[in-house]
Amino acid sequence: MNTIAMKFPGRRQHKHYFPVENKTPLTNKVNSEPKLARSYIVGIDQILVDIEAKVDDEFLTEFSLKRGMSQVITDEVTHRLYQRLKDEQLINYEFAGGTIGNTMHNYSVLADDRSVLLGVMSKNMQVGDYAYRFVSNTSSRVDLNYLQPVDGPIGRCFTLIDDTGERTFAINAGLINKLKPESIDESLISNAAALVISSYLMRTEEGDTMTQATLKAVECANKAGVPVVLTLGTKFLIEKEPEFWRKFVKDHVNILAMNEDEAQAITGITDPLKAADACLDWVDLVICTAGPEGLFMAGYVDEQHKRATEYPLLSGAIADFNRYEYSRPMLLKDCVNPVRIYTHTAPYMGGPDNIKNTNGAGDAALAAVLHDLSANVYHKMNVDDSSKHLQPAMTYSSLSQISKYANRVSFEILMQHSPRLSRGLPEREDSLEQAYWAL
Numbered sequence: 001m002n003t004i005a006m007k008f009p010g011r012r013q014h015k016h017y018f019p020v021e022n023k024t025p026l027t028n029k030v031n032s033e034p035k036l037a038r039s040y041i042v043g044i045d046q047i048l049v050d051i052e053a054k055v056d057d058e059f060l061t062e063f064s065l066k067r068g069m070s071q072v073i074t075d076e077v078t079h080r081l082y083q084r085l086k087d088e089q090l091i092n093y094e095f096a097g098g099t100i101g102n103t104m105h106n107y108s109v110l111a112d113d114r115s116v117l118l119g120v121m122s123k124n125m126q127v128g129d130y131a132y133r134f135v136s137n138t139s140s141r142v143d144l145n146y147l148q149p150v151d152g153p154i155g156r157c158f159t160l161i162d163d164t165g166e167r168t169f170a171i172n173a174g175l176i177n178k179l180k181p182e183s184i185d186e187s188l189i190s191n192a193a194a195l196v197i198s199s200y201l202m203r204t205e206e207g208d209t210m211t212q213a214t215l216k217a218v219e220c221a222n223k224a225g226v227p228v229v230l231t232l233g234t235k236f237l238i239e240k241e242p243e244f245w246r247k248f249v250k251d252h253v254n255i256l257a258m259n260e261d262e263a264q265a266i267t268g269i270t271d272p273l274k275a276a277d278a279c280l281d282w283v284d285l286v287i288c289t290a291g292p293e294g295l296f297m298a299g300y301v302d303e304q305h306k307r308a309t310e311y312p313l314l315s316g317a318i319a320d321f322n323r324y325e326y327s328r329p330m331l332l333k334d335c336v337n338p339v340r341i342y343t344h345t346a347p348y349m350g351g352p353d354n355i356k357n358t359n360g361a362g363d364a365a366l367a368a369v370l371h372d373l374s375a376n377v378y379h380k381m382n383v384d385d386s387s388k389h390l391q392p393a394m395t396y397s398s399l400s401q402i403s404k405y406a407n408r409v410s411f412e413i414l415m416q417h418s419p420r421l422s423r424g425l426p427e428r429e430d431s432l433e434q435a436y437w438a439l
């Protein structure tokens with residue numbers, strides 16, 4: 001049997017992933033470059049560059065923008081808006097964005113590993129233009145080779161921040177919704193550790209093909225048993241068609257990520273823990289961020305694999321809800337006697353003293369969860385006979401640990417302007433348990 005000591009998170013510790021006692025018989029040396037199978041995740045997005053600016057309420061009214069919403073604007077409004085921002089020197093920065101683009105980038109930075117981003121990209125790129133900016137602000141670990149070339153611009157997302165820190169998104173779509181179903185490579189999806197999508201991909205106009213492309217990828221993932229991860233994006237989209245989204249989630253999604261407003265939009269429930277619990281009727285794992293209240297997660301474990309927490313029991317909308325938070329979450333279909341498990345993590349260190357802005361904090365939490373999920377697939381691919389895999393779990397770590405990790409990553413984003421991490425986390429931190437680093 002292989003013996004392995006694995007440090008988590010991080011492929012950077014790759015020497016810990018392979019059996020250190022396996023020596024090459026000829027040299028009697030440890031083979032330091034074993035060929036390991038690699039796991040990766042795939043995300044689909046509308047390829048966007050964020051243009052961030054500080055504005056006041058009057059500005060939003062002038063351009064008929066609804067505060068807090070992500071809305072699509074015409075070329076004419078875009079032109080006027082951009083000119084105003086330029087004339088008044090209100091632009092803070094222009095940086096690659098997109099909710100799934102950010103998640104793939106952050107995943108690749110955290111895991112130091114490959115993710116694949118699907119979407120469109122301008123085939124003629126000039127130094128300094130938006131397409132160039134998107135590519136040059138994206139981690140080199142994000143595989144952009146599968147992007148579909150288009151004859152025209154990618155999108156722009158005006159990220160308008162008011163005095164309260166609230167973000168209003170105005171999207172100039174360019175050709176972002178022209179991804180074709182033919183551009184979805186079925187074997188790429190069916191060999192992935194997860195397929196990651198957002199509700200924004202269904203906000204399309206007549207003649208757009210993004211929704212069909214997304215549905216093709218989802219069907220392919222469902223067929224291959226690859227977990228489908230959906231992030232709800234914005235509550236306004238969900239509120240428009242809650243019934244559609246409930247059905248879509250129930251029929252196709254395994255992991256649902258949302259904030260408390262989106263959770264309310266899809267379930268009708270204000271309490272994030274109760275809303276997460278309600279979503280377990282449709283999906284296997286739920287991540288619900290709740291701003292200053294931190295992060296809630298909910299999932300399933302089979303009775304025989306449940307592990308009781310060593311933390312004090314917490315009660316909220318559900319009594320003693322964190323009782324089995326030390327369990328590793330499983331797909332409901334893999335549980336003979338399913339037990340619902342929940343956890344809550346308060347903002348890391350109480351939250352930063354000075355929040356730059358919360359843009360992308362939720363996406364970053366999701367990237368951390370994906371890192372743990374993919375690490376589990378990676379470990380199983382390479383050390384299938386590890387006792388770790390006697391339990392058919394979805395993740396490498398317990399619900400409690402994943403939640404802490406996710407929350408820690410959100411903290412990092414709150415301390416910077418960009419929704420994209422510029423570096424991974426420190427390799428060891430006192431605030432995360434010893435067991436977390438030495439699994």
Ligand SMILES: Nc1ncnc2c1ncn2[C@@H]1O[C@H](COP(=O)(O)OP(=O)(O)O)[C@@H](O)[C@H]1O
Nearest residue numbers: 259289290291292294295347351360361362410
């Ligand atoms: N005001 C805040 N104070 C402390 N932590 C915060 C605050 N806002 C967000 N966070 C942290 O960032 C995470 C994600 O934030 P949230 O605003 O819920 O995400 P989203 O970007 O999806 O709306 C939270 O779970 C929490 O850890």
Ligand SMILES: Nc1nc2c(ncn2[C@@H]2O[C@H](COP(=O)(O)O)[C@@H](O)[C@H]2O)c(=O)[nH]1
Nearest residue numbers: 046070097098099157169200359360362363
């Ligand atoms: N693909 C799309 N991404 C969008 C859209 N509107 C906004 N955004 C992106 O969201 C992040 C911020 O994420 P959040 O977790 O803080 O909500 C930002 O970088 C935007 O680019 C959209 O319509 N489609």
